[in-house]
Amino acid sequence: MLMYPKLPAHTTADLLEKAFSEPIAIANDIYADELIILLAKKIQPLLDHNLQALLTILYRIDVPEDRVKSILATADPTTIASDLAEAIVMRIQQKIHYREKYK
Secondary structure, three states: OOOOOOOOOOHHHHHHHHHOOOOOOOOOEHHHHHHHHHHHHHHHHHHOOOHHHHHHHHHOOOOHHHHHHHHHHHOOOOOOHHHHHHHHHHHHHHHHHHHHHHH
16 A cells, blocks of 8 residues: 655655666656556566566565565566556655654
């Protein structure tokens, strides 16, 4: 379940750029569902051509391994990218929440 409807652009982009090792253009605060669509577009080519790189990104973001295994094993092949994107967004939301809570 998504915690925040909007994610702060700077923090979100920073977390994603570290994980993906490339610039992620997020100019303004972004709705979680928009971020899921953006990430799914980045994830699909990795699923198709470089699964190991995708797993490394998921590890860097700290998406729970059991969640990743569950998605890869049981998800409809046409929705795997968006399911993984949603797991990433949920983890980013948790990180933002904890950073705000323990400032």
